[in-house]
Amino acid sequence: MNHVIARAGFRRLSLGVFQRLIRPRALKIAATLAAIIVMLILFGVTRGSLPIPASAIGKALFMPEALDAQQITIVRDIRLPRLLMAVLCGGMLGMAGAAMQSITRNGLADPGLIGVKEGTSVVVLTLILLFPSIGLVWRPLAGMAGGLLIALLVMVLARDLSRPRFILVGIGVSWALSAAMGIFITTADIRDVQTAMTWLAGSLHAATWPLLLVALVWALPAMIILYLTARAADVALLGNQVANGLGVNIMRLTWLRFLAPVLLTSASVSCVGSLGFVGLMAPHMARFWLRGGQVALLSGSALIGALLVLVTDTVGRLAFAPLQIPAGIVISLFGCPFFILLLWRRRDVL
Numbered sequence: 001m002n003h004v005i006a007r008a009g010f011r012r013l014s015l016g017v018f019q020r021l022i023r024p025r026a027l028k029i030a031a032t033l034a035a036i037i038v039m040l041i042l043f044g045v046t047r048g049s050l051p052i053p054a055s056a057i058g059k060a061l062f063m064p065e066a067l068d069a070q071q072i073t074i075v076r077d078i079r080l081p082r083l084l085m086a087v088l089c090g091g092m093l094g095m096a097g098a099a100m101q102s103i104t105r106n107g108l109a110d111p112g113l114i115g116v117k118e119g120t121s122v123v124v125l126t127l128i129l130l131f132p133s134i135g136l137v138w139r140p141l142a143g144m145a146g147g148l149l150i151a152l153l154v155m156v157l158a159r160d161l162s163r164p165r166f167i168l169v170g171i172g173v174s175w176a177l178s179a180a181m182g183i184f185i186t187t188a189d190i191r192d193v194q195t196a197m198t199w200l201a202g203s204l205h206a207a208t209w210p211l212l213l214v215a216l217v218w219a220l221p222a223m224i225i226l227y228l229t230a231r232a233a234d235v236a237l238l239g240n241q242v243a244n245g246l247g248v249n250i251m252r253l254t255w256l257r258f259l260a261p262v263l264l265t266s267a268s269v270s271c272v273g274s275l276g277f278v279g280l281m282a283p284h285m286a287r288f289w290l291r292g293g294q295v296a297l298l299s300g301s302a303l304i305g306a307l308l309v310l311v312t313d314t315v316g317r318l319a320f321a322p323l324q325i326p327a328g329i330v331i332s333l334f335g336c337p338f339f340i341l342l343l344w345r346r347r348d349v350l
Helices: 002-007 024-046 055-062 069-104 116-130 138-158 164-186 190-200 209-228 230-236 240-245 250-272 278-289 294-318 327-345
Strands: 011-015 018-022
Touching: 024 055, 024 069, 024 294, 055 069, 069 209, 069 230, 069 250, 069 278, 069 294, 116 138, 116 164, 116 190, 116 250, 138 164, 138 209, 138 250, 164 190, 209 230, 209 250, 209 294, 230 240, 230 250, 230 294, 240 250, 278 294, 278 327, 294 327
Parallel strands: none
Antiparallel strands: 011 018
């Protein structure tokens, strides 16, 4: 038995009564991705309109008296929250896409392609322009309600989560909501329009520590749900009859793993706007590099999603300085060809 496990690339990890099969290759890849993310954060903190020496990072965090007020403000209040927000939102969207693709058994599924982002954007945009006094903590809650409502509408219209019609209906609803937002923006005050357009483009320039905390608070429950239901989701991939026979409640599992991605996506969109295609690309890359079950897929998608947003935000911030291009626009430049390629590969089943 151990020989078969070893040939499959697994190793047995035993800690007392706790035993688990791990894949050393997947752990190495995940560790490499995490190390790259850390290095990019350090690089991003030191680069900008005012270069900061790497030694100033530690001083700004632990010995602020050794630096001047400008360097402390740039490191602690501007660059570090922005970079950590990019990592968090990228990880949230990556996990949301992985969970959505697994539960629908459709490699094209992504909360951003079924109207969740647009539904969230409509609600949050309404709060920003019409009710600006409402606190930031309520944005994800209101956005989640809007995203969930649109997701349920797409479910009702498509009638089947596992068929390509689910994605096509979602795209149609997304475009309808985008048109509604376009009408709303063209009739609003020009100052409000500037704020709305920057937010809708997926810009992280307004990231702050309170906003990062809000995103984290709303993201943690959804992440925990996805990891707690990971084993059941692996069993569900064998088919509903087999899963029911093994004691998996398919209905409850479907709702939990459908609601969790909606919550993750809504929290991300509510805080930084639309970062399209992250939830579509990250799971496919994770399957190619890490393989494995749902735990590996979720973890890999989170790391790759975080890396995608971090890289694109850094490129948009530095490549054309002092002009800053929102990360959502840079991601779309890569995501659109990726989506077209996936559609082409699945052209016989659409």
